[in-house]
Amino acid sequence: MPAKGATAITTHQPPASEVLVVGGGIIGLAVAWRARQRGHTVTLVERDELAGGASRVAAGMLAPVSEAEFGGEGRELLALGLDSRQRWPQFARELAAAGGLDPGLRCGGTLMVARDGDEAEALERELAFRQRLGFAVRRLRPSQARELEPGLAPHVRLALELPDDLSVDPRRVTAALRAALARAGVTVYEGCPVQRLLVRSGAVAGVALAAGRELRAQRVVVAAGAWSGAIAGLPAEATLPVRPVKGQILRLRDPAGPGLLERVLRFEGGYLVPRGDGRYVLGATMEERGFDATVTAGAVTELLRDASELVPGISELELAEASAGLRPGTPDNLPLIGAGALPGLVWATGHHRNGVLLAPLTADLVAATLSDAPAGRLEASCAPDRFGGASVSAAPAEAVVGATAGVSP
Numbered sequence: 001m002p003a004k005g006a007t008a009i010t011t012h013q014p015p016a017s018e019v020l021v022v023g024g025g026i027i028g029l030a031v032a033w034r035a036r037q038r039g040h041t042v043t044l045v046e047r048d049e050l051a052g053g054a055s056r057v058a059a060g061m062l063a064p065v066s067e068a069e070f071g072g073e074g075r076e077l078l079a080l081g082l083d084s085r086q087r088w089p090q091f092a093r094e095l096a097a098a099g100g101l102d103p104g105l106r107c108g109g110t111l112m113v114a115r116d117g118d119e120a121e122a123l124e125r126e127l128a129f130r131q132r133l134g135f136a137v138r139r140l141r142p143s144q145a146r147e148l149e150p151g152l153a154p155h156v157r158l159a160l161e162l163p164d165d166l167s168v169d170p171r172r173v174t175a176a177l178r179a180a181l182a183r184a185g186v187t188v189y190e191g192c193p194v195q196r197l198l199v200r201s202g203a204v205a206g207v208a209l210a211a212g213r214e215l216r217a218q219r220v221v222v223a224a225g226a227w228s229g230a231i232a233g234l235p236a237e238a239t240l241p242v243r244p245v246k247g248q249i250l251r252l253r254d255p256a257g258p259g260l261l262e263r264v265l266r267f268e269g270g271y272l273v274p275r276g277d278g279r280y281v282l283g284a285t286m287e288e289r290g291f292d293a294t295v296t297a298g299a300v301t302e303l304l305r306d307a308s309e310l311v312p313g314i315s316e317l318e319l320a321e322a323s324a325g326l327r328p329g330t331p332d333n334l335p336l337i338g339a340g341a342l343p344g345l346v347w348a349t350g351h352h353r354n355g356v357l358l359a360p361l362t363a364d365l366v367a368a369t370l371s372d373a374p375a376g377r378l379e380a381s382c383a384p385d386r387f388g389g390a391s392v393s394a395a396p397a398e399a400v401v402g403a404t405a406g407v408s409p
Helices: 026-037 072-099 117-132 142-148 170-184 225-230 297-310 312-316 352-370 377-381
Strands: 017-022 042-045 110-114 138-140 158-162 187-189 194-200 203-209 214-222 243-253 264-267 270-274 279-283 318-329 336-339 345-349
Touching: 017 026, 017 203, 026 042, 026 170, 026 214, 026 345, 026 352, 042 214, 072 170, 072 352, 072 377, 110 117, 110 142, 117 158, 138 142, 142 158, 170 187, 170 352, 194 214, 214 352, 225 243, 225 318, 225 345, 243 297, 264 297, 270 297, 279 297, 297 312, 318 352, 336 352, 345 352, 352 377
Parallel strands: 017 042, 017 214, 042 187, 110 264, 214 345
Antiparallel strands: 110 158, 138 158, 194 203, 203 214, 243 279, 243 318, 264 270, 270 279, 336 345
16 A cells, blocks of 8 residues: 555556656655756655655764865765755745745754763864865864863863854755645655666666556656665676665653754764754664664664763753654765666666765766766766676665665664
8 A cells, every 4th residue: 555645556567757766765766856847747655654764763963074084085975965065045946936835954054072081083084184174173272162061061172163064954854845746746665665767779678566566767866775786687797786774763851952062963973963943863773684674772872972962951851753764875985876887778876875965966966967968077086987887785685676766774
């Protein structure tokens, strides 16, 4: 049965679409919206409910500066993140107008904090790294950090302020995207597992659903999150190495309302993201557990312990939700965006911990691919063919059937 609000698939063959998007997380929704804006007829199919996977549990940090990593792959990811962060304010304004809902963009910046001498030394290296790159970053003494955030513990050793980082509430973003798709006339099927891609005459021609039903399309965009690499129907040379990376995350609520923390707080092993209304998101673990999405007592304990050492007031908050999501990881932690090995196939997956951040850029890059625009510098770093048809880790059969889109918490 389709989920509530879904379009029912009847016994009649639905008309073919120009674009069919597999996966209804933030990436799939954003891609479908942009494709429809470009004039394509668009169908989106999701095996469960829209934005019910990793997008629902994501924290929503738009923080390429605080998350910048050393090394060549880190530089490539940084370039993608900076570009997409610049797109977010306009993306949010367009989305609010199109969907009639505020996506909840916040501009409070980030504090990176150290608890002890070792962490302070590491933070000094992070400071020097960002200064060499020319980013806005300020070194703060403990007293200065507590002036900005009085809720911090007195024993904080060092802090960095990164004022240009943003954050957003992914649940509000996906709600706005869903409303925008409905207004734009995108056909959406929920509760419809995809069994396999249809390949005819050497080209992708749509997808096969349960009971032999088919959805035909000129182009198929695979935005199926952690399940993308195991989707059936592709020859070995056309598959890509995408794996699930588990992340457990908590949602807390202050009955007294906002005020405990204004900025995103990043620390060794986690982060705390304020929503601005007395709600906070605390995360997240990084676990190679396959398609396991259970919540464990140990992870909850560690997250709360680490956060309360830095913000003691955390212990007084209500634990509103504990959940886990499956990030779509790749061998180099860079996304897979662009044309696939078969005509008609387009990838929009592998975003690991950066699905929310990279949603506007991904949607624009896929829209360009659908228009057969030449690839540019950014597309080259996330080109799907860089792995040359690498083999995919085995996934359980129930995971392969269908596709759930997702982004990282």
